[in-house]
Amino acid sequence: MACSAALDRTNDEQKDIEMKRIFGRTREIRRKVAATLAALCAGSAAHVASAMPLTVPQIQTATMNTLRYKCDGGHALTVQYMNTKNKQSFALLTVDGRKMLFVNVLAASGAKYVGDHYTWWTKGPEGTLTDETADPKAAPMLAECKAGT
DSSP: OOOHHHHHHHHHHHHHHHHHHHHHHHHHHHHHHHHHHHHHHHHHHHHTTOOOOOOOOSOOEEEEEEEEOOOOGOOOEEEEEEEEETTOOOEEEETEEEEEEEEOOSSSSSSEEEEEEEEEEEEEEEEEEEEEESTTOOOOSSSEEEEEE
């Protein structure tokens, strides 16, 4: 019996030693994972902070023009228009705090630009910004916008 008790104690001690080794290794792995995640997050934040401007080398800008509009309700809007050498047209404007690139699409009259679910439609020096997901009877987001006033 004494041998059996001693053997059981030795087995229990071995198990304790093995468990401590496993827990020690687990703690070390957790620390490494935490350090790696922290480094990735810091790198991601740095990447966002230093984001490069959008460029498409194959699409070359032919002309750029910036117009400032005064709209109903005292709102102001700045739109940067870009025409490319391959005859495409774009408009860059800020909607709800987001800078957005709008693409020129076919229009019955004037120039119509679409970005996400918004439409910027101009005719001569006037423009209107609408949210295409809003109720069709709703007023435009920006109306009676007049350039250079």
